[in-house]
Amino acid sequence: MTASSMMARLSGIGRDPKRGGYSRPVFSPAELELREWFVGEAQRLGLDVETDRNGIIWAWWDGPGRARENAVATGSHLDSVPGGGAFDGPLGVVSALAAVELMQASGFRPNRPVVIVVFPEEEGSRYGLPCLGSGLMAGTVSADRALALKDENGDTLADLFGRNGIDPDRVGPDAKAVERIGAFVELHVEQGRGLVDLSEPVAIGRSIIGHGRWKLRFEGQGNHAGTTLMSDRRDPMIPAARTILAVQEAAWAVPGARATVGKVTPVPGGSNVIASAVDVWLDVRHADESALQPLVDEITAHASGLARAAACRSSVSRESYSPTAAFDTDLIQRFTKVLPSAPLLDTGAGHDAGVLAPFTPSAMLFVRNPSGISHSPEEYAEDADVDTGAHALALILMDLSSE
Ligand code: HGY
Ligand code: MN
Ligand code: MN
Ligand code: MN
Numbered sequence: 001m002t003a004s005s006m007m008a009r010l011s012g013i014g015r016d017p018k019r020g021g022y023s024r025p026v027f028s029p030a031e032l033e034l035r036e037w038f039v040g041e042a043q044r045l046g047l048d049v050e051t052d053r054n055g056i057i058w059a060w061w062d063g064p065g066r067a068r069e070n071a072v073a074t075g076s077h078l079d080s081v082p083g084g085g086a087f088d089g090p091l092g093v094v095s096a097l098a099a100v101e102l103m104q105a106s107g108f109r110p111n112r113p114v115v116i117v118v119f120p121e122e123e124g125s126r127y128g129l130p131c132l133g134s135g136l137m138a139g140t141v142s143a144d145r146a147l148a149l150k151d152e153n154g155d156t157l158a159d160l161f162g163r164n165g166i167d168p169d170r171v172g173p174d175a176k177a178v179e180r181i182g183a184f185v186e187l188h189v190e191q192g193r194g195l196v197d198l199s200e201p202v203a204i205g206r207s208i209i210g211h212g213r214w215k216l217r218f219e220g221q222g223n224h225a226g227t228t229l230m231s232d233r234r235d236p237m238i239p240a241a242r243t244i245l246a247v248q249e250a251a252w253a254v255p256g257a258r259a260t261v262g263k264v265t266p267v268p269g270g271s272n273v274i275a276s277a278v279d280v281w282l283d284v285r286h287a288d289e290s291a292l293q294p295l296v297d298e299i300t301a302h303a304s305g306l307a308r309a310a311a312c313r314s315s316v317s318r319e320s321y322s323p324t325a326a327f328d329t330d331l332i333q334r335f336t337k338v339l340p341s342a343p344l345l346d347t348g349a350g351h352d353a354g355v356l357a358p359f360t361p362s363a364m365l366f367v368r369n370p371s372g373i374s375h376s377p378e379e380y381a382e383d384a385d386v387d388t389g390a391h392a393l394a395l396i397l398m399d400l401s402s403e
Contacts, residue, residue, distance in 0.1 A: 003091075003098035003390035004383035006041070010034065010090060019083030021377030025151075026079040026121035026132075027164050034078040034090065038118055041097050045104065047116065052177055053170040054136040055120040055161060061100055062113035070182035071113040072400045074099070074393065077122030077133075077352065084123075085379025087189035091367065091386065093118055095187045098387075099394035110401035112182060119352045126151045126160075128213065128281075128319050134352035138359055139173030147171060183331060183400050184362040186353035187393050189381050193372035194345045201385040202392045203345040204335045205327055205364030208354040210292050211285035212321035216243060216303050220312040222268070222276030233274060237266060239306035239314065240278040246302045247282060254295050258285040258348055281319075285348050289324055325354035328361035335363060338395045349374070365392060 001009075014030030016023035024030040035057060039049050042059035049059045060068065076092025096116040103110070124130030127149040135141030147158040147168050158168040188205075195203050218236035244261045251259035260283040266275040282299065286292040300316045307314035332344065345366055353362045367389035371378045381389075 001098065001101065002387050003095045004386040006094040006098060007086065007091065007386060010037065010094070011086060013037075014080065016083055021083045021085055022080045023082045023084070024078065024080040025126040027160055031079050032164075035118065038078065038093060038097075042116060045097065045100055047100070051165070052137070053166065053172070053174060054133050055164070055166045056133050056137060056177070057118040059116040060113055061110065061115065066113060068113055068115075069180050071115045071180055072110070072183050072185070072397055073115045073117050073181045074185045074187070074397060075117035075119070076186050076188060077119045079121055079123050079125065081123045081125050081375045083377065084375050085189070085377060087369070087379055087381050088191070088374055089122060091189045091381065091389070092187045095386070095390040095393050098390035099397055102391065102394040103398055108398055110398075111403060112401045114397055114401050117184075122352055124213070124320065127157055128215075130213070130320055130350050131322070131352050131355045134355040136171060137174045137177055138355055139175075140355060143172035178356070178359050181356070181360045183328075184353055184356050184360055185331075185365065185393065185396055185400075186351055186362070187365040187367065187389055188351060189374065189379060190345070190366040190369045191347065191349045191374035191379075192369075194343070195366065195368035196370055196372055198343050200341060200343055201368045201388045202339060202342050203366040204332055204339065204342050205347060205353070205366060206332065206344040207287075207327060207346045208322070208325045208350060209285050209287040209346065209348050210289040210322065210324040211283065211348070211350055212292070212296070213319040214282040214284070214296060214300070215317050215319050216240075216280040216282055216300065217277060217315050217317075218243075218280070218303075218307055218312050219277045219314070220275070220310070223274040225272040225274055228274060234311045235274050236278045236307070236310070236312045237275050239303065239310045239312055240264065240280050242306045243280060243299070243303040246306070247299055250295060250299050250302070251284075254286070254291055256286055256288065257291065257295055259283070259295065259299070287324060287346065322350050322354055325357040327353070327357060327363040331361050331363040334399060335365070335396055338399050339392055342392070365389065365396070
């Protein structure tokens with residue numbers, strides 16, 4: 001089946017009528033449905049499917065008795081941000097399936113195992129930790145910390161994993177799993193306007209800029225909205241709001257910086273309740289890491305002054321951090337030979353390929369997104385570009401696996 005027809009087939013799964021677009025938190029019914037669909041499609045292609053100790057699905061195209069080492073791996077994720085688009089994640093998985101089908105149909109037989117990999121919780125929408133599956137496998141995320149994290153309903157990752165057949169006691173670094181990947185290629189919908197401006201359907205990824213998430217907590221005194229005089233309040237919403245404005249100003253002052261507050265959680269969150277606490281989630285990105293931390297420091301210092309001025313307290317925790325990741329130059333060179341007209345693009349979005357890059361040669365392909373918009377229902381790719389992307393991926397996989 002072509003990649004575009006697979007995307008069409010999946011288009012009803014995980015729609016979010018309230019927010020628009022798709023909401024597929026990891027291991028939600030929608031994401032589980034996609035995972036199950038993936039397993040069925042992989043088996044239809046004759047791939048051997050296994051789920052590892054970190055909830056990562058592997059679908060192997062290899063012969064009986066062939067050692068699972070030096071594999072050419074490709075894939076992405078099936079979870080989404082709240083109210084996200086159809087393509088971020090699934091496009092890479094669908095294109096991997098389509099690419100294997102194209103290779104099989106052409107009569108090609110790989111000399112190295114080819115494996116499709118599906119990572120859980122890439123977006124970090126449920127537990128706040130992006131690229132959780134790949135990070136656990138690579139050991140860049142602490143298993144103890146991750147397993148104790150709670151989602152909005154107080155459900156821990158340990159419980160969620162346990163209910164889905166993943167033994168929490170076995171979650172954690174898996175050097176053997178990483179070692180068997182000889183090269184990793186992640187295809188992804190582009191999340192900006194690079195390819196639109198260049199009038200090309202497919203790009204080769206060069207790097208991912210450094211990025212991280214911080215949680216700023218403001219604490220005051222929860223109280224009654226009607227009986228508490230303005231002069232008697234310790235309302236943490238006030239320094240939180242002023243901090244959000246300060247984030248924007250501070251980021252504008254640093255060329256190349258991107259800083260976002262996309263999630264604010266008042267506790268307890270009632271319209272007639274002065275909050276007792278407010279969590280402000282800060283996402284900061286910069287290609288030059290030496291500019292990133294000082295910007296975060298400036299914001300948090302400012303936040304603490306604003307909290308004191310409102311008779312509140314503030315604290316900050318770093319929830320996740322991904323250094324700038326440069327993709328493998330040898331792989332990029334090979335991709336360029338196979339796809340001579342594909343431009344090289346850097347991206348501000350995080351990916352499992354960025355987590356794997358320090359451990360195994362990794363690189364990416366991007367498919368044109370005419371809207372230039374992502375993490376939104378408006379994220380888009382034309383059918384023709386989707387199929388061109390899958391074809392490009394097949395050429396890359398054939399080149400790599402024929403050695
Ligand atoms: O870039 C992100 O926000 C996520 O890792 N996809
Ligand atoms: Mn995303
Ligand atoms: Mn993604
Ligand atoms: Mn991403």
